[in-house]
Amino acid sequence: MLTRLLKCVPGMTLMFVAALIVGLCQKSLAQGDLDLEAPGLESLPTPSKAGATLFQNVRIFDGKTPTLSKSVNVLVTGETIERISSAPIAVDPSTNVRAIAGNGRVLMPGLIDAHWHAFMAATPQMTLMISDPNYLQLLAARQAQATLMRGFTTVRDLGGPVFGLKRAIDEGVIVGPRIYPSGAFISQTSGHGDFRFPFEVPRQLGGPLSHSEIEGIAAIADSPDEVRVRAREQLRAGASQIKLMGGGGVASPYNPIESTQYTEPEIHAAVEAAENWGTYVTVHAYTPRAIRQAVAAGVKCIEHGQLIDEPTAKLLADKGIWWSLQPFLDDQDAPPLANPVSQKKAMTVFAGTDNAYRLAKKYKVKTAFGTDILFDARLTNRQGAILAKVARWCSPAEALKMATADNGQLMALSGFINPYPGKLGVVEEGALADLLLVDGNPLERIDVVADPDKSFLVIMKGGVIYKDILPK
Numbered sequence: 001m002l003t004r005l006l007k008c009v010p011g012m013t014l015m016f017v018a019a020l021i022v023g024l025c026q027k028s029l030a031q032g033d034l035d036l037e038a039p040g041l042e043s044l045p046t047p048s049k050a051g052a053t054l055f056q057n058v059r060i061f062d063g064k065t066p067t068l069s070k071s072v073n074v075l076v077t078g079e080t081i082e083r084i085s086s087a088p089i090a091v092d093p094s095t096n097v098r099a100i101a102g103n104g105r106v107l108m109p110g111l112i113d114a115h116w117h118a119f120m121a122a123t124p125q126m127t128l129m130i131s132d133p134n135y136l137q138l139l140a141a142r143q144a145q146a147t148l149m150r151g152f153t154t155v156r157d158l159g160g161p162v163f164g165l166k167r168a169i170d171e172g173v174i175v176g177p178r179i180y181p182s183g184a185f186i187s188q189t190s191g192h193g194d195f196r197f198p199f200e201v202p203r204q205l206g207g208p209l210s211h212s213e214i215e216g217i218a219a220i221a222d223s224p225d226e227v228r229v230r231a232r233e234q235l236r237a238g239a240s241q242i243k244l245m246g247g248g249g250v251a252s253p254y255n256p257i258e259s260t261q262y263t264e265p266e267i268h269a270a271v272e273a274a275e276n277w278g279t280y281v282t283v284h285a286y287t288p289r290a291i292r293q294a295v296a297a298g299v300k301c302i303e304h305g306q307l308i309d310e311p312t313a314k315l316l317a318d319k320g321i322w323w324s325l326q327p328f329l330d331d332q333d334a335p336p337l338a339n340p341v342s343q344k345k346a347m348t349v350f351a352g353t354d355n356a357y358r359l360a361k362k363y364k365v366k367t368a369f370g371t372d373i374l375f376d377a378r379l380t381n382r383q384g385a386i387l388a389k390v391a392r393w394c395s396p397a398e399a400l401k402m403a404t405a406d407n408g409q410l411m412a413l414s415g416f417i418n419p420y421p422g423k424l425g426v427v428e429e430g431a432l433a434d435l436l437l438v439d440g441n442p443l444e445r446i447d448v449v450a451d452p453d454k455s456f457l458v459i460m461k462g463g464v465i466y467k468d469i470l471p472k
C-alpha cells in the first residue's frame with residue numbers, strides 16, 4: 001500500500017512517510033478490519049456484537065456489601081450493566097437479548113489480580129531466558145485465556161512485555177483478561193530487576209541493552225535522568241502505571257532482601273513522569289526503610305511489604321497509600337527456587353506475611369489483592385486458591401472485596417490514561433459488565449473461587465460471555 005501511495009503522491013518526503021508509518025502503527029484495528037474472517041473461523045467477540053443479556057433471579061455480591069442481595073434481575077447492554085431491579089425487567093423484543101436463569105445463584109464481579117505477570121507467570125525462568133520471544137508470547141496468550149477462565153477478568157501486570165498481548169485481547173484476536181500494563185519494571189544496577197547475565201556487566205554507558213531489556217522485561221536505570229527516560233519509554237508504549245524496584249527481592253541474585261534500592265530523587269523522577277501522564281508509580285519494597293523512602297518520593301502504591309513495622313503501616317494508612325499484598329506462605333504455593341540464598345530470603349518474607357495482613361487490617365490500610373505468581377504453570381492454576389487463603393486474616397467478604405471493588409479502585413488510579421475507563425470490580429448500574437455466575441455462596445464458603453472450572457458457571461467480560469456451562 002505504501003508503494004502505491006508513494007507512486008501517486010510525487011514528492012512525498014521521507015518525513016511524511018515516517019509519520020504515516022507511525023500513524024499506521026498506532027492505529028488500532030477496528031473490528032472487521034482484520035482479514036481473519038475465513039470459513040469455519042468464529043468471528044471475534046466484541047461488546048458491540050454481544051447485544052444484551054438478562055440475568056434473572058440472581059442474588060448479588062456487589063463487591064462491597066458483606067451480604068448477598070435479595071433476588072434481583074440484572075440487564076447487561078453492550079459492555080455495561082444497565083439495570084438492576086427486583087421487579088421483572090421488560091426488554092424490547094426486537095433486540096437480541098439472551099436470558100440466563102440464575103435460579104437464585106450468586107452473581108458477583110469478575111476477579112482482579114493486582115500483581116500479575118502475564119508474560120512470566122506460567123513459563124519456567126530458564127525457558128524465558130533462552131527461548132524465541134515469539135514462542136514465549138504464544139505461551140503467554142494461552143495463559144491469558146486460562147486466566148480469564150479462572151474468573152480473573154482484569155489483571156494489573158507488574159512487569160513484562162505485554163503490550164501486544166493486551167492489544168490482541170482488547171481487539172478480540174485472542175481471549176484473556178483486561179490488562180493494566182506496566183511494561184518493563186525499572187530497576188537500578190544490582191537491584192531486584194537486574195537479571196543480567198554476568199557477561200552483560202559492566203555496562204558500557206550508551207552501550208547495547210541487555211537481553212532482559214531487549215525483551216521488555218526489565219529497564220536498568222541509574223540516576224534520576226535515566227529513570228525518567230525509562231519511565232517515559234514505558235508510558236510511550238502504553239503503560240497504565242510505572243513499576244519500580246525499591247528494595248531487595250527474593251528471586252533476584254544480586255541484592256540482599258534488606259537492601260534499599262534507588263534514592264529518593266531517582267524514585268521521584270519516575271513519580272514526576274507518571275504524574276504528568278495522570279498516573280502513578282508503584283514500588284516493590286519489603287522493609288520499612290525501603291517503603292518509607294518510596295512514600296517520601298511520592299509513590300501511590302507499595303508491592304509486598306511483608307517486613308513492614310507498625311509505624312510504617314500507620315504511615316501508609318495516614319497517607320492513603322495502597323498496599324498491594326500477597327498471601328506468601330511456606331506452603332504448597334511457595335515458588336520453585338533452586339538457589340539456597342533465594343530460599344532463605346523467601347523464608348524471611350513468608351515469616352512476615354501474617355504480621356503484614358494483621359497490620360493492614362489494624363490500621364485500615366487500603367489493601368489490594370495480588371498473587372505475583374512466577375515461572376510455574378501449576379501455580380497459575382492456584383490463582384483462585386491463593387485468593388481464598390486471604391480469608392485466614394479476614395472474612396470471606398472482606399477478602400473478596402479486596403479482589404473486586406478495592407482492586408477496581410486501584411485500577412482507576414491510572415487516571416486519564418486508564419485503558420478501561422468505567423467502573424470495575426462492582427456489580428452496580430453503569431459499571432462495566434465483568435461478571436461471574438457462581439454455583440455456591442462464596443461469602444459462606446470462599447473455597448468456591450479455588451475451583452473455577454466447577455464453580456463459575458458463567459464468565460462474562462465487557463458484556464461478552466466467554467463461558468456458559470449452565471444446564472440448558
Ligand SMILES: [Zn+2]
Nearest residue numbers: 115117158372
Ligand atoms: Zn511481581
